[in-house]
Amino acid sequence: MQPLSVPTSGDIAVLTRLWETIEARRLSGDTTVSHSARLMARGTDKVAQKLGEEAVECVIEAIQGNRRGTVMESADLVYHLLVLWVDAGIRPEEVWSELERREGISGIAEKAARPKGIVRAADTTKLP
Numbered sequence: 001m002q003p004l005s006v007p008t009s010g011d012i013a014v015l016t017r018l019w020e021t022i023e024a025r026r027l028s029g030d031t032t033v034s035h036s037a038r039l040m041a042r043g044t045d046k047v048a049q050k051l052g053e054e055a056v057e058c059v060i061e062a063i064q065g066n067r068r069g070t071v072m073e074s075a076d077l078v079y080h081l082l083v084l085w086v087d088a089g090i091r092p093e094e095v096w097s098e099l100e101r102r103e104g105i106s107g108i109a110e111k112a113a114r115p116k117g118i119v120r121a122a123d124t125t126k127l128p
């Protein structure tokens with residue numbers, strides 16, 4: 001695979017640091033200074049709603065071909081995903097482990113190996 005020609009100053013460890021910061025905000029519960037604490041104090045429904053909104057905003061930027069906007073909205077999306085993990089008591093390692101478990105497993109092969117005969121709640125028509 002060709003190396004990506006994008007800035008490489010970032011580090012994936014930022015995700016763990018961010019999770020720890022948000023967890024500290026949850027523990028402090030100080031809604032006067034922390035957006036994370038304020039959001040979590042509004043409840044799980046609000047936390048989940050915000051994640052959905054940020055996802056839609058990211059999708060819109062991507063569809064419009066706005067590269068910079070997609071990067072900015074991606075950062076918002078990841079931050080709000082981590083707030084959702086903290087709110088749900090999920091540690092990053094749990095997600096990393098699941099990603100590692102899936103490494104090397106083709107998504108197409110995994111889907112084909114799923115048990116057949118599961119009754120679907122509704123028949124949907126997929127786009128090609």
Ligand SMILES: N=c1c2ncn([C@@H]3O[C@H](COP(=O)(O)OP(=O)(O)OP(=O)(O)O)[C@@H](O)[C@H]3O)c2ncn1[C@@H]1O[C@H](COP(=O)(O)O)[C@@H](O)[C@H]1O
Nearest residue numbers: 018021022025033034035036037038039050075076079080
């Ligand atoms: N990465 C982020 C980050 N990204 C986005 N946001 C905030 O998310 C909010 C999104 O604004 P919106 O208007 O969409 O949402 P809202 O203010 O909840 O308003 P409503 O939807 O309820 O109307 C803004 O206040 C942004 O500043 C973030 N707030 C915090 N962080 C990180 O989290 C750390 C801890 O932040 P605090 O919890 O605020 O201390 C910070 O040091 C940052 O590293």
